[in-house]
Each structure stands twice: as structure tokens, then as C-alpha cells.
Amino acid sequence: MSVWDEVVGQPRVVEVLQRAAMNPATLAHAWLFTGPPGSGRSVAARALAAALLCDLNTSEANTSEASATQFSTSNASTGATNSGTQPPGCGVCNACRTVHAGAHPDVTTLATDKVTMGIDEVRSLVGLAARTPVSGKYRIIIIEDADRMLEKTTNVLLKPIEEPPPHVIWMLCAPSPADVLPTIQSRCRAVTLQVPPLQAVADVIVQRDGVDPATALAAARQAQCHVGIARRLARDPGARQRRSSVFDTVLRIGSAGQAVLAAETLVKVAKEEAEASSNDRNAAEEAELRRVLGLEPQGTVPSALRTQFKQLAEGQARRAKRANNDVLDRTLLDVMSLYRDVLVLQYHASARVDLINGDDPVGRNAAEVIARHSIPAETLERLDAVTTARKRIAANVPPLLAIEALCATIYPKARR
Ligand SMILES: [Zn+2]
Known part of the structure; x- marks a missing residue:
């Protein structure tokens, strides 16, 4: 499986990135990947990183006009194995696999667990960029949350991004171009991802x-x-069950006391889901790192390789902290999907518009009951309340407080 298969439903982006990877002479040294959450911004950035470092990406292939042209006519979207020239990013060579496992010495990924990214973190990246790459190809720095940089932090990046040493590639990720300063935008090649079909x-x-x-x-x-x-x-049936329990919880809010309890339940469910999904992903990453390093799945790690595992564990711990808030936000999006379904039912539009939760009996039932016992104006009010709660949590309001306020807005009219 090539690294491009990970970039789901973005055929045009894949084509652009593959072409870029094959033409070092015109390769941009600063990239800005934007797209809604889940569209795969950092996945796309990592695929480009892997392709640039891929063992197939030899200087010969780079300078060969023929290979670039030949590939551009093949089917980039499916990643089908083309009989002629294979684009770099094979997914099987050592470089591709170590980049994918987050263990390549020339690829540094910065993600923050904080609301804003520290200026020192960014300064240390600039220092790192000055060092020669181990592979002799590129040193690639991926900043996953470029939208979380304050202006003074961004300013630290301006010069390095404008005049990078030839071996350095910066890749910034943000929800939309408007989330980074225009001075950064103008220095980067933009890659826009869509919500995949x-x-x-x-x-x-x-x-x-x-x-x-x-x-x-x-x-x-x-x-x-x-x-x-x-x-x-x-x-994971557990994940489906946790999602259903969110609908059940919202449906049962019938009094102020229940609203407080419901808020507690929602925060708890999100925490469980965050833990379950982190455990899943951490185990997969460790297994991949072991595979790349040629270790047995359960065997002891030789001391020479321990640093790599330590780095992985540190990255995972940082991610776990923010995973809580991310999952809580997903929970709120699930609540929004419920009220969106309620609105579809209230407007009798379900024949034309699919219910998001139509396949989930609990979600469907909750939507039907709420639709019967409320009017569209109330549903819109509740949708607004969910948006407010999401904004508050993003602004670092303690999650339980924000969700309690939300549940209090939901309750008085829930069972009218
Ligand atoms: Zn490769």
C-alpha cells in the first residue's frame, strides 16, 4: 500500500503532491495544508514527507521529465499500481515506513496540547532546521497546529520560511488559510483538502x-x-455504543438535576472514548515502529533503540492530553448531528435528506421523540447552544462547566 492510499478522497491533492515530489527543481520549501478536521491535513503532509524521502525518489527519477509526464496520466486517486513508473511514496521502503511510524530522523512533527503553541517550541524547530539531514535529502518539519500560534510566535517563522536552506521543507497545517497570518500564507504553497466524499x-x-x-x-x-x-x-462496537449513549443521555434530560447529571455523563463518555481511541492508536504505532526496526512484537527493546521508543511515548502522552478535548468536541458534534436529524424530521424532509443517525436505532429514536416534543425554533436554539459550548471548550473553559450550561439550555423544553 502506497503512502498516498492514506489520503482518502483527495485525488487532485494527491496528484499535485506526487508531481511536486518528483520535481525537486521546482519544489516549494514551505507548504500550507488546510481543510476541515478529519480531511487529513497532517496525513497529506506526512505522505508528501514520505514521498520526498522515499527510496524510489532518487535524483535520477527526479530529473527525468519522462517519469513525471508518464505518471501524470495514470490514476492517482486509487493509487493503483501503475505498470510504468511508480511515484515516490511506495509505502514499503524503509524511509516510507519510518516516516509513517513517526520515527524518521529527518521528519519532525510538532503538535501542541495547549491552546496556543509556545514560542520556545517554534524557536527550537528553527534551530533544528539548520542541521543537515541524516538521509542527505531533506529535513522536513511538520507543524500540525499552525493556527495555534500567536503573532509573535509566527514572526519567529517568517524568515526561516522565506529563505530556508535548500534541504529544509516546512509543512504547516491549519483548518483554513484564514487561520494563519497573511504573511505566512503568502510564503507558502497552499494545499486545500476537502471533506472526502x-x-x-x-x-x-x-x-x-x-x-x-x-x-x-x-x-x-x-x-x-x-x-x-x-x-x-x-x-469498534464499543465506540458505536458510546456514541449511542450520548443520544440516550440527551434524550433523558427532563429536569435541572438531570441536566447536571447528563453533563457529567457526557464528559465521562468522552473521556472513555478518548482513552480507548488513544490506546488503539498507540498500540498500532508501537507495532509499526517494532516492525520497521525489525523487532519481535513482544520482545525486549535493545538499549540502542530505546530513544526511539521514548520519543514515541512522549509524543503519545502529549497527544493524549489534547485527545480529551478533541473527543469532547466530537461528542458535541454528535449532539449537533442529533438536532440536525431532529430538524430534518420536523421539516418532514427525511424522504429527501438522509438522517445522519438513521442507521443507529438509539439515535433515530431520540431524534424522533425530540422532534415530536419540540418545534424547529427550539431545535435551532439548541444547535446554537451546542456551538457556544464548542467555542467555550476551545477557549479553555473547563469542559464540565461548558457542557452543564449546554444541558441546562436543552432541558426545559426537551419533554414539553
Ligand atoms: Zn518508499
Whole structure:
């Protein structure tokens, strides 16, 4: 499987990145990947990083006009193995696999667990950029949350991004170009990812995880095309159950006391889901790192390799902290999907518009009951309340407080 298969439902982006990887003479040294959560910004950045360092990406292939032209006519979207020239990013060479496992010495990824990214973290990256790459090809720095940099932090990056040493590639990721300063935007080559199509997300789950097509499609719809979430929902019955319990909790809010309890339950469910999904991902990453380093799945790690495992563990710990808030935000998106379904039912539009939770009996029932006992104006008010709660949590308000305020808005009219 090539690294491009990970970039789901973005054929045009894949084509642009593959062409870039094959033409070092015109390669941009600063990239800005934007797209909604789940569209795969950092996945796309990592695929480009792997392709640049891929063993197939020899200087010969780089300068060969023929190979670039030949490839551009093949099918980039499916990643089908072309009989002629294979684009770099094979997914099987040592470089591709170490980049994928987050263990390549020339690829540094910065993600923050804080609301804003520290200026010292960014300064240390600038220092790192000055060092010669181990592979002799490129040193690649991926900043996953470029939107979380304050202006003074961004300023530290301006010069390094404008005049990088020839071996350095910066890759910044943000939800939209407007989330980074214009001075950064203008220095970067923009790559815009879209929400992948429903069917593309379902197909990738069927192919990669061997899930049956109906479950895959339901999961993709419930995850609203967020690839990572859809895969979890498709593979893990526990994740589906936790999601259903969110609807049940919201449905049962019938008094102020219940609103407080419901808030506690929602925060607890999100925490459980965050832990379960981190454990899943951490285990997969460790297994991949072991495979890359040629270690037995359960064997002891030789001392020479311990640093790599330590780095992995540190990155995972940092991610776990922010995973809580991310999952809580997903929980709120699930609540939004419920009220969106309620609105579809209230406007009698379900014949034309699919219910997001139509395949989940608990979610469907909750939507039907709430639709019967409220009017569209109330539903819109509740949708607003969910948006407010999401904004508050993003602004670092303690999650339980924000969710309590939300549940208090939901309750008085829930069972009118
Ligand atoms: Zn490769």
C-alpha cells in the first residue's frame, strides 16, 4: 500500500503532491495544508514527507521529465499500481515506513496540547532546521497546529520560511488559510483538502479493515466523513455504543438535576472514548515502529533503540492530553448531528435528506421523540447552544462547566 492510499478522497491533492515530489527543481520549501478536521491535513503532509524521502525518489527519477509526464496520466486517486513508473511514496521502503511510524530522523512533527503553541517550541524547530539531514535529502518539519500560534510566535517563522536552506521543507497545517497570518500564507504553497466524499470514506474502510459495506457506509455517515472517526466506529462496537449513549443521555434530560447529571455523563463518555481511541492508536504505532526496526512484537527493546521508543511515548502522552478535548468536541458534534436529524424530521424532509443517525436505532429514536416534543425554533436554539459550548471548550473553559450550561439550555423544553 502506497503512502498516498492514506489520503482518502483527495485525488487532485494527491496528484499535485506526487508531481511536486518528483520535481525537486521546482519544489516549494514551505507548504500550507488546510481543510476541515478529519480531511487529513497532517496525513497529506506526512505522505508528501514520505514521498520526498522515499527510496524510489532518487535524483535520477527526479530529473527525468519522462517519469513525471508518464505518471501524470495514470490514476492517482486509487493509487493503483501503475505498470510504468511508480511515484515516490511506495509505502514499503524503509524511509516510507519510518516516516509513517513517526520515527524518521529527518521528519519532525510538532503538535501542541495547549491552546496556543509556545514560542520556545517554534524557536527550537528553527534551530533544528539548520542541521543537515541524516538521509542527505531533506529535513522536513511538520507543524500540525499552525493556527495555534500567536503573532509573535509566527514572526519567529517568517524568515526561516522565506529563505530556508535548500534541504529544509516546512509543512504547516491549519483548518483554513484564514487561520494563519497573511504573511505566512503568502510564503507558502497552499494545499486545500476537502471533506472526502461519503462513498470514498466507506470504500477505504471496506478495503483496509475488511468491514462489510453497509457498516462502513453507516460509520462514514455517522462520522460525517471524518476518516479516523469512521474507522473507529466501523471497527469498534464499543465506540458505536458510546456514541449511542450520548443520544440516550440527551434524550433523558427532563429536569435541572438531570441536566447536571447528563453533563457529567457526557464528559465521562468522552473521556472513555478518548482513552480507548488513544490506546488503539498507540498500540498500532508501537507495532509499526517494532516492525520497521525489525523487532519481535513482544520482545525486549535493545538499549540502542530505546530513544526511539521514548520519543514515541512522549509524543503519545502529549497527544493524549489534547485527545480529551478533541473527543469532547466530537461528542458535541454528535449532539449537533442529533438536532440536525431532529430538524430534518420536523421539516418532514427525511424522504429527501438522509438522517445522519438513521442507521443507529438509539439515535433515530431520540431524534424522533425530540422532534415530536419540540418545534424547529427550539431545535435551532439548541444547535446554537451546542456551538457556544464548542467555542467555550476551545477557549479553555473547563469542559464540565461548558457542557452543564449546554444541558441546562436543552432541558426545559426537551419533554414539553
Ligand atoms: Zn518508499
